[in-house]
Amino acid sequence: MVKLKSIQELENLREKIKEAKKKEKIVIRICGGTGCRASGSLAVRDELVKVLKREGFANVDVNLSSDCLENTSEVHVKMTGCQGFCAQGPLMTIEPLGVFYVGVKPEDVEEIVEKSIKKNEIIERLLYHDPATGKTYVKRDENPFYAKQTRLVLKHCGTVDPASVYDYIAEGGYSAIAKALTMDRKQIIDEVIKSGLRGRGGAGFPTGEKWLGAYKNQSPKKYIICNGDEGDPGAFMDRSVMEGDPHKVIEGMMIGAYAIGSDEGYIYVRAEYPLAVQMLRKAIEECEKLGLLGDNILGTGFSFRLHVREGAGAFVCGESTALTYSIEGKRGMPRVRPPRTNECGLWEMPTVLNNVETFACIPEIILNGGEWFASIGTPTSTGTKIFALSGKVNRTGLVEVPMGLKLRELIFDIGGGIANNKKFKAVQLGGPSGGCVPESQLDLPIDFDSLSKAGAIMGSGGVVVVDEDTCMVDFAKFFTNFIVEESCGKCIPCREGNKKMLEILERITEGKGKEGDIELLEELGDVIISASLCGLGKTAPNPVLSTIKHFRDEYEAHIRDKKCPAGACQALAAYKIDPGKCIGCGKCVKVCPVGAISGEKKKPHVIDQSKCIKCGACAENCPKGAIYKG
Known part of the structure; x- marks a missing residue:
């Protein structure tokens, strides 16, 4: 790598990479997020490369690296970041065929190469078959899970190789910091204020106001911190962005650092996110080699150094003051405020702290303008928000939608409704300290103010849907x-x-x-x-x-x-036998560990409640579903 010494050199490099990429005839993207890796996507990649080479595709590029400028590869096998549809992984897209495959296994690779790559044929069984609509979808963006999304922060997750700075640059990466470095620092902050961007980490504090406070501070040393300590159960928005598009987070931090007058920053990441840590460190290393981080960046006189710090798994370290204490090597515990962190933060210096998603919004705002960002969403909750949709819905995963979308649209249109034809009961929003919203409020707009009035919070974006069987x-x-x-x-x-x-x-x-x-x-x-x-x-x-x-x-x-209406609390549950369904087969008698069930052969049986220990073995083994918990 040759260090870039000017903005023009960055633009020249971008054009060279784009020209090299035009030579690729086929691009195969495999999801490399944590979820798909757990399902075996790395094994799929390895098998794919092996079969392609065996079948005569001599030029197979697996990673876009410094030799990309001399790229002659026919096929580019690219590991991308999380594509969001995690429950259906491993995921694969093939261009220019335009097909989106789900649940791909290594044993499917032979057929994929033979039919989809050699003959441009679509393999029906690998397409997504939707349980809610009963339809089959060929292209990713036609899939109802993606169709209603507006992917701004996640737009590169699923397209770029997160381990390649060249791939990010080819997609317009670092053009926002190049533009910012030609702007007045106050002008950048004005654009962020104009955008209406509010912190995506929970409280929703206006980002521009936070930056303005640090900008006005005359301290000779200032810090900027990215909070990647995502600890809510079921939440993985920040993890996926750090894993799948680390350069976007870095670029957002660089813009923030330049705007407030900081030359040093930290990304604080949960140690339980090893892939995110790996991708961030790789990205920082590549940026330093290219001259995008360090001294005199792009010949503008701006210097910025970035470090990764791993957290020890304490949920409270998601709180800004506890997080700064942790970076300092102290026990992560909150302190009284004021002063705020942008007045007295890391090592008692002015510190701007935003979460991953907030920083990832910044390059889009600088490139397109604050008014453009403010035109998305609602007047008081602008832009988009990423949600981790989980629980009893047909389609789970990462979803990015405009602020103001109604809960009903999120759960039923994008999530595909409640799984197993059960009835919707409630949705928990905002993580463990969020609030529960019932069916009567399904038409509630998802924005900071509406959720607050309903007794819930936006939080970091966890959405847990529960059905009628939940107590x-x-x-x-x-x-x-x-x-x-x-x-x-x-x-x-x-x-x-x-x-x-x-x-x-x-x-x-x-x-x-x-x-x-x-x-x-x-x-x-x-x-x-x-x-x-x-x-x-x-x-x-x-x-x-x-x-x-x-x-x-x-x-x-x-x-x-002394009853649980949902039948979920074991201590209050009573297993009963429906005499209309019981065929007297005796299977429940055989599995009951305490002999609580009796009855004649081929006649309805009964359960002695005084003996029953409520283990549920009888219900699990009943072939007719005659035993229920009530």
Whole structure:
């Protein structure tokens, strides 16, 4: 690699890479995100390269590297970042055929090469067959999971090789920082303010205002930090961006650093994200070799150095002040604010801290303008937002949509509705400290203000959908248990209050609830919210308070009737036999470990509730589905 000494040299390199890529006749993209790797995508790639070479495709390029300028490859096998449709992986696209294959295995490769690559034929069984529509889709963007998305942050995830700076440059990468370096620093911040971009990490603080505060500070040393410590259960938005498009995050940070007058930054990543750490370090190394990071970047006099720091897995380190303490080598615990981090942050210097998704929005804003970004979404919640859609829906994965999209569209149009023809019950938004939204509010717009009014939060973007078989008391208990485990313990309201709430919830789900427990939970929640030190503590009671608000009858049934309406709480469940379905086969008798089931052959059997230990073995082995939990 030759270091780039000017913006013009960067543009010249971009044109050379584009010309080299025109020689590629076939491009095969295989998802290399964590989900698809776990499903075997690396084995698919290795088998594909082996078969292609064996079948006479001598020039097979696997990684676009420094020799790309002399590229003569007929076929480019490219490992991309997460393409979002994780449950269907490994995923593969083939160009120019334009086909999108799901669930690809190494044993499928022979047929793919023979039919799709040699003969341009489509293999029907590898296409996506949608359970909600009953249709089969050939192209990725025709798939209903993708059709309603607006992919701005994720637009390169699934197209570029995250391990190649050349691939990113070919797609327009680093043109935003090149433009920014010709602008006045205040002008950049004005564009960000004009865009209306609010932090995507949870609180939704205006990004431009945060940057402006640091810009005005006259400190000789300033820092910029990217928060990649994504800890919400079921959330993997930031991980996928760091894995699949690390250069976009770096470019966003470079623009922010230049705007506020910083020459040093940190990306704080969960140690549980090894692929993200690997891709970020590789990207930083390549940028340093090209002269895109370091001293006198592109000959403009701007210098910026970037480091990766791995977190130790503490959920509380997602909070800005706890995160800065962790980077300093201290125990990650929040401190009282003010002062804010843009006044006194890392090593007591002014520090701008935004999350991964926020920084990834910045290059798009600089290239297209603040007004363009503000035209997407709603007036107070502009742009797009990435959600990790999970739970009881037909289509799960990463979804990027304009702010203001209704929950119903997200869950039923993009998510394909509830799996197994079950009934929608609720959706948890914003992670473990988010709120629960019931069916009556499915037409709620997904934006910061609407969610806040409904008792939920945007959070980092976790969306967990539950169906009629979910007990909402048990659901609240799950998230409260997570909060208790992850509390840093610094302040009493969070440390003791959430523990007490968990004890009450456990008692209720065990059939030991008593009158007054609901009111006590509400009182505890109010105290924790008003008295906790940090934002995590202040939102911790949300799952409990929102489920009480919308599903109070379930709490009352557990306490007064000693029943779980959903039949999910094991201590309150009673297995029963439907005499109309029971054929008296005796299979349940054979598997019952305590001899609680009796009956004559070919006649309906019964369960002795005084003996039943509620293990569920009988229901699992009944061939007619005659045994149910109620």
